[in-house]
Amino acid sequence: MTERQLQIIHAALQLFAEDGVDATPTSKIAKTAGVSEGLIFRHFGSKDGLLKAILEYGGERVAAFYAKIANESQPKDILRQIIELPFSIDESEYDFWRLIYTLKWQRRTHLENITEQMLSLSSKAFNDLGYEAPELEAELLLIVLDGVATRALLTESYDMKTQVKNRLLKQYKLD
Amino acid sequence: MTERQLQIIHAALQLFAEDGVDATPTSKIAKTAGVSEGLIFRHFGSKDGLLKAILEYGGERVAAFYAKIANESQPKDILRQIIELPFSIDESEYDFWRLIYTLKWQRRTHLENITEQMLSLSSKAFNDLGYEAPELEAELLLIVLDGVATRALLTESYDMKTQVKNRLLKQYKLD
Amino acid sequence: MTERQLQIIHAALQLFAEDGVDATPTSKIAKTAGVSEGLIFRHFGSKDGLLKAILEYGGERVAAFYAKIANESQPKDILRQIIELPFSIDESEYDFWRLIYTLKWQRRTHLENITEQMLSLSSKAFNDLGYEAPELEAELLLIVLDGVATRALLTESYDMKTQVKNRLLKQYKLD
Amino acid sequence: MTERQLQIIHAALQLFAEDGVDATPTSKIAKTAGVSEGLIFRHFGSKDGLLKAILEYGGERVAAFYAKIANESQPKDILRQIIELPFSIDESEYDFWRLIYTLKWQRRTHLENITEQMLSLSSKAFNDLGYEAPELEAELLLIVLDGVATRALLTESYDMKTQVKNRLLKQYKLD
DNA sequence: GATGAATGAGCATTCATTCAT
DNA sequence: AATGAATGAATGCTCATTCAT
Helix, strand or coil, rough: CCCHHHHHHHHHHHHHHHHHHCCCCHHHHHHHHHHCHHHHEEEEEEEHHHHHHHHHHHHHHHHHHHHHHHHHHHHHHHHHHHHHHHCCHHHHHHHHHHHHHHHHCCCCCCHHHHHHHHHHHHHHHHHCCCCCCCHHHHHHHHHHHHHHHHHHHHHHCCCCHHHHHHHHHHCCCCC | CCHHHHHHHHHHHHHHHHHCCCCCCCHHHHHHCCCCCHHHHHHHHHHHHHHHHHHHHHHHCCCCHHHHHHHHHCCCHHHHHHHHHCCCCHHHHHHHHHHHHHCCCCCCHHHHHHHHHHHHHHHHHHHHCCCCCCHHHHHHHHHHHHHHHHHHHHCCCCCCCCHHHHHHHHHHHCC | HHHHHHHHHHHHHHHHHHHHCCCHHHHHHHHHHHHHHHHHHHCCCCCCHHHHHHHHHHHHHHHHHHHHHHCCCEEEEEHHHHHHHHHHHCCHHHHHHHHHHHHCCCCCCCHHHHCCCCCHHHHHHHCCCCCHHHHHHHHHHHHHHHHHHHHHHHCCCCHHHHHHHHHHHHHCCCC | CHHHHHHHHHHHHHHHHHHHHCCCHHHHHHHHHCCCCHHHHHHCCCCCHHHHHHHHHHHHHHHHHHHHHHHHCCCHHHHHHHHHHCCCCCHHHHHHHHHHHHHHHCCCCHHHHHHHHHHHHHHHHHHHHCCCHHHHHHHHHHHHHHHHHHHHHHHCCCCCCCHHHHHHHHHHHCC
């Protein structure tokens, strides 16, 4: 990934997240990135190729996130880490996540396996902790965390983060 | 609202929800609705005018939803009704809600005041029921319900609905 | 010519003169005239048919103008009348003449024979008065009068009319 | 101004003059110029931008015309030059002038200040020559020259040019 | 006669993509 | 690698015209 390619990816990510993929012309990406329009196509083949590159680029970081969690052995630690997830998104990554969530509503994105992974991980943890219906609990936790992420990504300066997190940790007796 | 206008609205709603507003050409709407392309503009002025008409058309039903809840006097009934909300969406209305949720990520839509209304209603109910942090509880409930709706709208044949609902009713001691 | 037809003709004339024929939609004509759009086509067949009707409607008055002049027997009287022409246009007829002059630049209009008539009439008069080059004089007079009309039609509240007329009458020793 | 831009400008000028701006589709301009339709918009932004470019392009030559006259010191020379004006339009510039005169009847064009300049220049010249009513004379001269231009531009192979010019020079005792 | 809903061809404009340099 | 001129298909929209009532 060269310097020029990163410039393009960052510009596109920002614009895609802000205005939507369809509403962002490649000409605007080129201008924002400070490169010629042709270069986008030389490097990424097409606008869709660029989108895919962005998704992969961000996907790597998501994978890293998960590697950490899978390493934990204690079910309580696993749950704690999973709950931490949406609260630990750095603001520099908001654009990426906004894009992911936007795409969710239109085209299947690669996030599905992530959802599956998370469901199975937390389901197992709930089971280990003796919950009666671990799959249902896992489902509900997923729903809550997805909701949290949505609310945080869409609300400017969302300030209930910490309280929500503590309330969740308390609910699952992880504090 | 004439027959023809409804044809157009239904066709557009379906396509907008499926492919996104930007990715849906008016020509395709016309073909799907079985009318001439010009008619769209005669009736709705512009593509954006059509979108607004759809939002209003659906918005009326949302308002009706709320009218019911606001009438309840018992806090427990209010909460019960609010929780019922995402579970009672008829499949015939999925397109509308998918559109609403999609738009949320791109342009501010009129759903914000709905969010506010819901927060204040449930916050008051939680307060009446003696919850320690009623606003936090309301916030969390909103998040959960938003998450439920999202999951139901995006997952084909989502079959955990009932279990999730019961689990929630139980958590808030409403069963 | 029914009442309704006149309404349409007057509305169209005004709009055609103001914005140009091409830039005036039939819908605007209908609205201005206070009739339905369909009626225009029932009465005039097409937009072009309407234009032709306007031209004929106005053309009759032009023909009447000429009939008077042709009746004069004295060359001086003929010239005087011809010179009077552009100065005697009533403001209520400005729209019509503006339209005529506009059309001149795009499509041949029926005014050509008028020009020819005028040339031959004044040419004969100049000849009778012993001018050396009567055709040249006729040509020049035509040019001047056309210029006067243009200037008057395009200049709001053109106030040199009388002076210009007197100057012309004097030049041709008709005062 | 690149080669391609000139191709477009010439094609557009010809078509605008012939059929009128409104009646000339950009597709026809593109075809006539032998370029793609998109190129028109890349270079001129819009159809109106193209029209403005044409007007500026031609306007420079008009300005040059005037610079010459303003340099003359003798009133007789000034008048002679002004009278020369409409007779010295090269046939290659007919399209441009036809366009200018057409636009006069619909939208205010930049020719107004030219009219004003010409009026003040000739008015001063007439005054210097001791004419009784110099402003009236200037007005009349403008009218005549405008009429000459009109007649020449609208009449194919107008062959009285020289005679008219000589007649005018004689009338103002400039021969 | 009169209306106005409906049509569809045509228009200006945008934009992803190609390609010569 | 990099540019940016050039393309042309597709888009939202307009408008003269038709037709059922």
